[in-house]
Amino acid sequence: MTKDYGGIINELVTGGWKHPHNGQKVTINIRSIVIKDTIDGMEGQLIYPLHKNEKLGIVSDTFTHEALGRRVAAAARSEGFAIEEIIWKNPAATEEGVAELRHLSRHCDGLIAVGSGTINDSVKYATFLDKKQYSVFPTSPQTAYTTATASILFGGFKKSLTAHPPQGVFFDLAAVSRCPIRLTRSAYADVICRTTAQVDWLLSHLLWGTAYRELPYILLAYDEDALFDRAAALEKADMEAYGVLVRICAIMGLGTCFTETTHSGSMGEHMMSHYIDMFAGDAHPGTLHGEQVGVTTLTMSCLQNRILDKPRPPILAPTNIDAAGMVARYGKEIGQNCIKQLERKALDRKKADEFNLFLEENWEGLSARLRDVMLPSERLWQAMAKIGAPKTATELGLSQDFYREAVIHSREIRDRYTMLDVAADSGMLEAFAGKQG
Ligand SMILES: [Zn+2]
Numbered sequence: 273m274t275k276d277y278g279g280i281i282n283e284l285v286t287g288g289w290k291h292p293h294n295g296q297k298v299t300i301n302i303r304s305i306v307i308k309d310t311i312d313g314m315e316g317q318l319i320y321p322l323h324k325n326e327k328l329g330i331v332s333d334t335f336t337h338e339a340l341g342r343r344v345a346a347a348a349r350s351e352g353f354a355i356e357e358i359i360w361k362n363p364a365a366t367e368e369g370v371a372e373l374r375h376l377s378r379h380c381d382g383l384i385a386v387g388s389g390t391i392n393d394s395v396k397y398a399t400f401l402d403k404k405q406y407s408v409f410p411t412s413p414q415t416a417y418t419t420a421t422a423s424i425l426f427g428g429f430k431k432s433l434t435a436h437p438p439q440g441v442f443f444d445l446a447a448v449s450r451c452p453i454r455l456t457r458s459a460y461a462d463v464i465c466r467t468t469a470q471v472d473w474l475l476s477h478l479l480w481g482t483a484y485r486e487l488p489y490i491l492l493a494y495d496e497d498a499l500f501d502r503a504a505a506l507e508k509a510d511m512e513a514y515g516v517l518v519r520i521c522a523i524m525g526l527g528t529c530f531t532e533t534t535h536s537g538s539m540g541e542h543m544m545s546h547y548i549d550m551f552a553g554d555a556h557p558g559t560l561h562g563e564q565v566g567v568t569t570l571t572m573s574c575l576q577n578r579i580l581d582k583p584r585p586p587i588l589a590p591t592n593i594d595a596a597g598m599v600a601r602y603g604k605e606i607g608q609n610c611i612k613q614l615e616r617k618a619l620d621r622k623k624a625d626e627f628n629l630f631l632e633e634n635w636e637g638l639s640a641r642l643r644d645v646m647l648p649s650e651r652l653w654q655a656m657a658k659i660g661a662p663k664t665a666t667e668l669g670l671s672q673d674f675y676r677e678a679v680i681h682s683r684e685i686r687d688r689y690t691m692l693d694v695a696a697d698s699g700m701l702e703a704f705a706g707k708q709g
Pocket residue numbers: 462542561562565
């Protein structure tokens with residue numbers, strides 16, 4: 273007997289889940305998501321309704337072929353599919369890699385990705401360009417399976433590109449739990465940013481009136497306590513713990529489809545991580561996206577707690593746009609772009625006065641509303657310690673000086689308004705950053 277771990281995801285797939293605030297059915301743009309302890313022997317039947325009559329390319333790399341690809345290919349074949357096994361020798365989620373994959377799969381009508389990061393992103397983007405459909409059998413936990421965007425390197429720059437969602441995502445938890453533990457830790461650290469991203473996004477909404485959607489957070493709340501309670505069990509390949517992590521990752525990914533932006537899971541903490549990727553250069557320790565986000569989430573959480581626990585609101589001054597400093601730091605092209613990003617959310621004297629008056633009159637209610645969606649930093653720290661993920665810049669292998677630079681300047685790379693902007697414009701960010709690392 274197999275055990276089903278779909279939970280809330282099953283209700284979303286069937287259209288049976290209703291938004292608790294308005295009673296409306298919530299639908300998603302993925303036809304099938306299955307989460308079971310094992311799907312061994314069912315792979316063909318899972319694929320069949322989604323890819324009927326297609327000649328399928330089963331895409332894996334040498335590792336994922338052994339882990340799962342061989343099995344998926346055999347199951348598809350016995351279901352009657354004409355298949356081509358594409359064991360990609362040197363997979364790369366780059367412009368050239370995607371071109372190679374399109375060539376390798378030129379005789380196929382649809383693709384089945386068996387893998388995680390590189391394989392998933394490349395298949396997603398290659399099929400999008402070729403107007404073919406795809407499904408995915410993940411080999412590690414990650415948020416990217418349920419998004420419609422692909423992360424591809426173009427000329428050395430990682431870009432998040434519009435692509436399309438899969439037809440089906442089929443999690444075999446036994447296979448997923450056999451991934452290197454570092455990938456599990458990274459996925460875990462990437463999703464605990466729910467709290468800091470929500471505080472930032474809601475803050476932006478309350479101050480600037482920008483769009484805000486609660487739906488992803490209502491769905492994430494189902495499993496959040498279990499995510500923290502079961503952190504230590506992941507190391508023991510506990511199926512319940514993997515079920516929780518995979519559901520949370522899937523909902524995080526779906527959040528981008530509900531809201532049509534990535535705000536729900538990518539605010540100040542992600543800007544710091546992107547800053548590290550963009551500017552660490554040779555000093556980049558080769559850490560994974562999720563590992564970095566885990567550390568920056570702890571920093572962001574500390575900053576948010578510090579500001580919101582104060583009985584009085586911060587007093588904002590007009591934003592200091594250090595144009596010369598940005599060009600010197602980032603070079604002319606990126607520097608000019610950062611100036612534009614910062615200008616879009618900069619406060620002039622009038623706006624600063626307006627916000628200060630608003631904060632003065634509404635601080636109690638506003639900070640209470642934000643604190644309501646915020647978790648104590650200590651709880652995040654404990655969970656990260658339990659799972660064995662890096663918690664500090666030093667543990668990531670970054671110098672303290674560079675990390676402080678990331679804390680202070682990462683707000684310049686994107687126009688999203690976060691607690692980093694409040695801290696900078698109220699003159700406390702440098703002192704705060706001095707204690708980080
Ligand atoms: Zn992320």
